[in-house]
Amino acid sequence: xxxxxxxxxxxxxxxxxxxxxxxxAAAGHFGNxxxxxxxxxxxxxxxxxxxxxxxxxxxxxxxxxxxxxxxQAKLAMELTVQVRNKIVDAYQEIMRMQI
Amino acid sequence: MKMFQTMRTSASGLAAERxxxxxxxxxxxxxxxxxxxxxELYRRKTAVFAAELAKxxxxxxxxxxxxxxxxxxxxxxxxxxxxxxxxxGYVAYPNINLLQEMTDLITATRAYEANVTVLNAGKSxxxxxxxxxxx
Amino acid sequence: xxxxxxxxxxxxxxxxxNAAAERQRVTAHNVANxxxxxxxxxVVLFEEKLKQALQEPELPxxxxxxxxxxxxxxxLGHEVITDNSTSxxxxxxNVDIEREMVLLSMNQLHFNAVTQALNNRYSIFRYVIQExxx
Numbered sequence: 001x002x003x004x005x006x007x008x009x010x011x012x013x014x015x016x017x018x019x020x021x022x023x024x025a026a027a028g029h030f031g032n033x034x035x036x037x038x039x040x041x042x043x044x045x046x047x048x049x050x051x052x053x054x055x056x057x058x059x060x061x062x063x064x065x066x067x068x069x070x071x072q073a074k075l076a077m078e079l080t081v082q083v084r085n086k087i088v089d090a091y092q093e094i095m096r097m098q099i
Numbered sequence: 100m101k102m103f104q105t106m107r108t109s110a111s112g113l114a115a116e117r118x119x120x121x122x123x124x125x126x127x128x129x130x131x132x133x134x135x136x137x138x139e140l141y142r143r144k145t146a147v148f149a150a151e152l153a154k155x156x157x158x159x160x161x162x163x164x165x166x167x168x169x170x171x172x173x174x175x176x177x178x179x180x181x182x183x184x185x186x187x188g189y190v191a192y193p194n195i196n197l198l199q200e201m202t203d204l205i206t207a208t209r210a211y212e213a214n215v216t217v218l219n220a221g222k223s224x225x226x227x228x229x230x231x232x233x234x
Numbered sequence: 235x236x237x238x239x240x241x242x243x244x245x246x247x248x249x250x251x252n253a254a255a256e257r258q259r260v261t262a263h264n265v266a267n268x269x270x271x272x273x274x275x276x277v278v279l280f281e282e283k284l285k286q287a288l289q290e291p292e293l294p295x296x297x298x299x300x301x302x303x304x305x306x307x308x309x310l311g312h313e314v315i316t317d318n319s320t321s322x323x324x325x326x327x328n329v330d331i332e333r334e335m336v337l338l339s340m341n342q343l344h345f346n347a348v349t350q351a352l353n354n355r356y357s358i359f360r361y362v363i364q365e366x367x368x
Binding site: 104105106108109111112115116119147148149150157158159160161206207209210213214216217218220221223224227228230231232233 | 254335356
Binding site: 068 | 248251349359
């Protein structure tokens with residue numbers, strides 16, 4: 001079944017992106033999307049870790065670049081966790097429905 | 100640490116101007132030194148600055164390339180009674196002009212203060228960058 | 235998600251921070267060499283370059299190096315050039331210490347402002363992610 005409107009409070013363009021990606025084609029498509037998103041979060045986390053190590057070594061040329069990398073990783077993680085929470089909530093909501 | 104390059108650059112400026120101040124102090128103190136420990140006349144000391152560049156060409160401040168002793172003519176004074184007087188009764192005094200030294204002193208001090216200001220600005224920007232993401 | 239976090243505005247802000255950081259380094263170099271004979275001051279070019287680039291609808295996406303912490307194409311960034319203009323000074327040095335001090339101040343304030351703008355963007359992202367709670 002399709003799960004539209006993942007988060008009614010997301011801004012319009014994010015909403016459109018989410019809806020465009022979650023085509024009713026198959027559940028597998030959504031799974032791929034989630035996998036891609038998780039990979040990207042992982043990438044950002046690795047980048048942030050590299051930034052932290054470079055910071056410790058003093059290898060960073062501009063400290064603000066390291067700070068930005070770490071902040072982006074943090075945001076990506078928060079977004080992913082929230083999306084996951086919403087999906088779980090939606091699933092539980094559906095499970096609670098009396099047929 | 101690469102991220103503090105700007106502070107290292109300012110530090111080089113501070114060090115160079117500080118050295119210059121020391122030389123000026125030495126010149127002024129020795130304005131009447133007709134004979135140093137080596138037996139020679141004291142000569143005016145100046146620092147030669149050169150820009151310090153990284154291999155990539157990026158600016159990394161300044162360094163003191165050399166400390167020169169100016170070989171200009173000394174100041175002659177007639178005083179046959181002086182132990183260092185020459186055959187004609189003239190004494191050679193160091194080629195130090197007090198007015199010139201004072202001018203250089205002001206220049207060096209201003210430059211030193213400017214470098215301190217730049218250093219503080221760099222530090223402030225670094226601290227501000229640490230606030231990225233702090234809400 | 236990269237497009238969310240690295241949209242045009244965020245990229246521009248990051249480029250501005252890079253330019254400001256370089257400008258600080260360049261000013262430090264100029265001031266350290268205020269009394270170096272024959273020294274010519276350096277300048278950071280950024281605002282004009284960026285203005286031109288922003289006329290394009292899409293930011294040019296040149297390939298970037300993996301070691302870069304950000305995802306910014308290097309073609310868009312700032313540039314350091316040497317200002318070979320002559321000055322009144324007899325030692326061939328064209329550093330004007332008053333001008334450098336003013337540029338320093340302006341740069342610092344600019345850096346602070348851009349950092350603030352970036353922080354605001356991240357705050358908004360976070361706010362939306364958390365649906366306004368907290």
